[in-house]
Amino acid sequence: MVRHRALRITLAAVMCAAAVQPAVAAEVRDRATEVLAQRLFPMLDAMGRSPETITRLRADRSLATTLATRAKRTAACAEAAPCVAEAALWDEQELAALAHAVERNAAPLLRDRRLVPDDGLASGLAREIRGLNAIVRVYALGMPARYPSIDGPSAAFGSTEAQTRLAAAVRLRNTPRAGSLQTLDPSMELGLALLDVNDRTDASGFEPIDGGDNAAAMARARGLDWSRYRYTAVVLTGIGPEVPDMPLSPGGKYHVRLAANRFADGDAPFIIVSGGRAHPHGTPHNEAAEMRRALIERYGVPAEAIVIEPYARHTTTNLRNATRRLMALGAPLDREALIVCNPDQSRMIESPAFGERNRRELGYEPGVIGRRLSPTELTFRPDPRSARIDPLDPLDP
Incomplete structure (x- = not known):
C-alpha cells in the first residue's frame, strides 16, 4: 500500500514537472523575412533552406572550430545587446573558413547557377558576409550609413527607442524560423531582424518583382x-523629391514627359521606370510606382509597356537595376537601350567621374555609355555583371 502510494506520488510529480516544462518551439515560416533573406543573402539563404547542407557544414572540422569560437564570443556577452551585435561580426579569417567549408560541402546546392554570381562562389559569399557586417555596424553599432541622409535607422543611436529595437533584434535572432541558418550561426538572422525592427525592409517591398505591376509587360x-x-527600352532614371509627402518631384514630372514623348516615337517596346523609396528619408512614396502612375494616367502609356524597377536609390543603381529588368524580360544585351533624363543628370552619367563612382561603389560599370543623341538622351549597352547581389546597400542589394 505504501509502495503504491509512493509510486502514485512519483508519477504525479513527473506529470506535474512535464506540465511546467516549456515546449520546444516550432520552426514557423516568416514569409516577409524569407523574401528579404532571398534578396539580400541568396547563397546563405539557400544553405539555410537545405538541412543536408547544414549537416555537412556542421560536421566540417575546420568550420566547427570557427563557429565554436564565435559562439563562445557571443556567450560571453550574456544579455548585453550591443556586445552580442559586436560578436556577430565576421573577421576575414572567419570568412575564409566559411568560404572554404562551403566550397567543400555545398557543391550540390551551388550547382544552381542562379545562386553563384559570375565572379564565383568566394566573391559572392564575401559580398554577402561583408554586407551582413555593414548592416550590424549601421543598425546596431551606430556607424554611419554610406548615404546617411537617406539610409540607416530612423531612431538616433543611443536613444531609448534605438536600444529597444536592438534588444528586440537580438532576441529575434534566436527565435526559431523555418529555413534559417540559426542552427549554424545566428548572425544572418540578426542582420535580417535589425532591418525588420527598424522598418527598413525596402529591398523586399515589391517582390515578386516580375509579378504585380510588371506582370503584363513580362507576358x-x-x-x-x-x-x-x-x-530594347527607354530607361527613365529617378530624381526624387526633397519635400515630405511629395509623391513625384518637379524634376520627376519632367522626366515622365520626356519618356512619354520618346516612347511615342515607337523606337522601344518598353519604358523602364527606375527609382526607390529614398528621398526624403523615410518617405512613403515610391518613385518608380509614381512615375508609372503618371505615364498611365496622364499620357495614356499602356501598362504592358511599362516596367517598374522600384528599388534604386542612386543613379548608379538606376542603370544596374534597369539591366536586371532587361535580363528578366529576355532582352538581347548586345542591343542598346536609351537613357532618358534631364540634361544635368545626362551629362553626369556621361562623365568619367560617374564611371569611377560605379567602379568604386559597385565594383564594375553596369553598362557602356554610348552615343549622345540629344541633351536628354544617351545610348546604353547593359553589362550582365549587374546581376551580382551586393547587400552593402541593404535597402537595394
Whole structure:
C-alpha cells in the first residue's frame, strides 16, 4: 500500500514537472523575412533552406572550430545587446573558413547557377558576409550609413527607442524560423531582424518583382520580336523629391514627359521606370510606382509597356537595376537601350567621374555609355555583371 502510494506520488510529480516544462518551439515560416533573406543573402539563404547542407557544414572540422569560437564570443556577452551585435561580426579569417567549408560541402546546392554570381562562389559569399557586417555596424553599432541622409535607422543611436529595437533584434535572432541558418550561426538572422525592427525592409517591398505591376509587360516580352525596335527600352532614371509627402518631384514630372514623348516615337517596346523609396528619408512614396502612375494616367502609356524597377536609390543603381529588368524580360544585351533624363543628370552619367563612382561603389560599370543623341538622351549597352547581389546597400542589394 505504501509502495503504491509512493509510486502514485512519483508519477504525479513527473506529470506535474512535464506540465511546467516549456515546449520546444516550432520552426514557423516568416514569409516577409524569407523574401528579404532571398534578396539580400541568396547563397546563405539557400544553405539555410537545405538541412543536408547544414549537416555537412556542421560536421566540417575546420568550420566547427570557427563557429565554436564565435559562439563562445557571443556567450560571453550574456544579455548585453550591443556586445552580442559586436560578436556577430565576421573577421576575414572567419570568412575564409566559411568560404572554404562551403566550397567543400555545398557543391550540390551551388550547382544552381542562379545562386553563384559570375565572379564565383568566394566573391559572392564575401559580398554577402561583408554586407551582413555593414548592416550590424549601421543598425546596431551606430556607424554611419554610406548615404546617411537617406539610409540607416530612423531612431538616433543611443536613444531609448534605438536600444529597444536592438534588444528586440537580438532576441529575434534566436527565435526559431523555418529555413534559417540559426542552427549554424545566428548572425544572418540578426542582420535580417535589425532591418525588420527598424522598418527598413525596402529591398523586399515589391517582390515578386516580375509579378504585380510588371506582370503584363513580362507576358508581352515572351512573344516580342526585339528586332522590330531600335532600342530594347527607354530607361527613365529617378530624381526624387526633397519635400515630405511629395509623391513625384518637379524634376520627376519632367522626366515622365520626356519618356512619354520618346516612347511615342515607337523606337522601344518598353519604358523602364527606375527609382526607390529614398528621398526624403523615410518617405512613403515610391518613385518608380509614381512615375508609372503618371505615364498611365496622364499620357495614356499602356501598362504592358511599362516596367517598374522600384528599388534604386542612386543613379548608379538606376542603370544596374534597369539591366536586371532587361535580363528578366529576355532582352538581347548586345542591343542598346536609351537613357532618358534631364540634361544635368545626362551629362553626369556621361562623365568619367560617374564611371569611377560605379567602379568604386559597385565594383564594375553596369553598362557602356554610348552615343549622345540629344541633351536628354544617351545610348546604353547593359553589362550582365549587374546581376551580382551586393547587400552593402541593404535597402537595394
